[in-house]
Amino acid sequence: MTTVFPRAAVALTLGFLLLPITFGLLGTLLPAFGYLPALGGFELGLGPFRDLFATPGLVAAAALSVATGLAASLISVGITLVFVASYAGTPTLSRLQHLLSPLLAVPHAAAAFGFAFLIAPSGFLIRLVAPVFGIDRPPDVLIPHDPMGLAMIAGLVIKETPFLFLVTLAALPQVDLVAARRLAASFGYGRIAGFVYLLWPALYRQIRFAVYAVIAYSSSVVDVALILGPNLPGTLATRLVQWMNDPDLSARFLASAGAVLQLGVTLVALISWFVLERLASSALKTVRDKGWRLVADRFVRRVSILLVGLIGTIVFAGLAILAIWSLAGLWQFPDILPQSFTLRSWMNAWPRIGDPLVTTLLTGLASALLAILLTIGCLERELQTGRSVDEKALLMLYLPLIVPQITFVFGLQLLFIGSRSEHRLTALVLVHLVFVLPYVFLSLADPWRSLDRRYETIATALGRSRLSVLISIRLPMLIRPILTAMAVGFAVSVGQYLPTVLIGEGRLSTITTEAVALASGNNRRVIGVYALLQTILPFLAFALAALIPAALHRNRREMKV
């Protein structure tokens, strides 16, 4: 038992991560080259790609995907870098960490809706200044959905910066911050320059897969692009979804070819990023070797904290606007508040959220539970063998986050229908697991490894078996990070849109699929209700993850935070 479970867990984890991606990609590739017998595609050929490249505006759509994805990632990494470089090791950083951590739980769609409600020409910001400038009609300005994709880039930045920030913070203990700061200061380097010269290269190695995940996500995202992105033409991913829904049969081949192109687009974005990495690295060397001290960085530091504070404010203000809209009666421009408040939107929604809520909870709990069991197994195996997760294994973990969802989930859907399986909920849980597992693993790995092994050594010396040590020593001591990792997994599952729509096929809907479906009605009140619900669930999970250990440890002073 003691070695069977961890060994099986490693094998299962690899299977659950790699098999869906492999088969999903195959299921997309074959139709892309014209092979889908049931639709009359018997021969392999380049027909679908020829049709694809004949589509007007395709190059523009693909270029837009690459550009917005790269820009959003670059800005997010930049803000994170400068901010962490400026404030790592100071109380400011831990204060902002408390502000930004909850942002991770806000689903992308909810954050994007809140942001849109703030910046639209009829949005809250204009309403605030309308009396000053005497504006009584919303200005005729194209925001959001601007053709350059600026609103979309901003919408991505406010979600990806907190993510990268927290990933960087998690990696920070692995570098010797205090010593480096002291050394840099003693040679008269500025705070930012010292940090970047001494620590950033090592730190970046730790977080770079997370950065690649951000690039892949930003260049293939659907929901944020629909809410904030340009729509004439839209990004490649949004057009793919249109083709998948086209009643015209030939569009299925086109969509598959487009999904393959999306893979290419994401690759181009990643390769451009590698080039940028090289350039930045040699630029860094040059500047470092010249010995530039860059002491006068106070202004840049101030800007970075301002930007991070702004990001937090935007997301929270957006959520507040969503809450007001969900309670609004008639709310005309340029009124700052609604003329009346009503519970009508919530009352209307209430009877209809039961089933989606149950599905959301079941899928989220089941996938988080499976993920945590597998993760514990893998980490236990790591302890037993003494080999920690290497680069290759880490890449495998990140693979589901780097391969664009849209390219392999379509293929999975065809396979699922082809299998004629009736176990839809099981399939949904397994597909969610592909995306939940990496986050749960990454979130638990560090606390797991850093637990003082001497507790276990003592227990083993007292004659306890490995399993008994695991259950009575390690798991109770790690209950807080375990529950937090599960909450992360749950939040990831709640936020899944595309896999749920494709595998659930409308039979199974979650709060997120309901939110996006209702958003097509573009009723701000209804959007407010569902976006809030979507946000509340992960928050509850995180709250439980904090409260349960606190209750368990109420008589264990050393276990309190």
Next chain:
Amino acid sequence: MRFIKRVLAASLITAISGLNAVAAERDVKDWSAIEKAASGQTVYFNAWGGSENINAYLEWVGAEMQSRYGVTVLQVKLEDTASAVAKVIAEKAAGKNEGGSVDLIWINGENFVSMKQQDLLLTPGWATALPNWQYVDVENQPTILTDFTEPTDGLESPWGGAKMVFFYDSARTDSASLPDNAVQLLDWAKKHPGRFSYPAPPDFIGSSFLKQVLSEVIDDPSKLAKPVDEKTFERDVEPLFAYLDQLHPVAWRQGKAFPQNYPDMKQKLADGELDIIFAFNPAEASAGIKAGELPNTVRSFTFSHGTLGNTHFVAIPYNANAKEGALLTANFLISPEAQLRKQDPTYWGDPTVLAMGKLPEEDRAAFAALDLGVATLAPDQLGPVIAEPHASWMERIEVEWRRRYASGN
């Protein structure tokens, strides 16, 4: 080229489906047998889910079906009906000819034509054999038997009527300045830049606007009753695109972006971004006022030479899992009771497909007693109906529109 391939693909599908076609084993005329078979079934009703009041109405339908017949009706909320069609296609592609995931679809126009031509619908025609068909207004509503010039052949059952109606806020816009046809609308837009727009096709309200303009500006409207003639298509639609080329520079956001759909336009009317909007349901404005989404100064108007009108339907896919339950639901949807509640603006406000003269006395009185709301035009003020063009027009115009305005060139 693409068109030819599509035809090839469609004929292949037809050939394949011919091999494993499922025999229609039930007789719609034997209604009590259908009621018996339906009991305990679950009907997955695939319907656009973007409107809360429609969703609430379907909740009510579900509760009634449960208590009367023991049939569970669940709405699968769609963003676009095309996705339900795509689902049936995918199932056919995977060889799932029975136990399909779609039992009932809210449908009309191009999606119906597409499903009919690809043999994706339950055959033979069943709608005219429904017990409640006796009340349906086939005499005065020609769009019940021909959906976008395509004969319905009983393959879909009517659910509600639709007619294009325009809305404005009388607090901002003088009713005397309102346009009375498409050309006047263009003049109005030129005088009020940025205050008119239409949803980007393929949103059906947006596509309908294009068809409305086309039927007013085309040299010979009778062409629209027939399929697109490839030889003259360019010339036939030239006036439409000339019109749009003039409209876009004075439209909302200079035509660089378009509202998403009707609810989006409604929000923009409330915000003061748009001054004239339109819908396909004459009761929409009153419903919006009641829901606190529009100010109570909003009013309606139509064009005196007519606006587009059509009927929307429910259809059953060939591989539906709960065919009997779906038939029973379709029949309930055209019962006087369900139609009355549907026309009541408190719940939805969608015009009925029933003929008042065919109804029992008390039902007729109940319809007459409905308060349609302050912003709703009475049925006799709605003006003449312009019939929908053949479905091929919509498809071609949408492609052409996309090529001209949405490809970023």
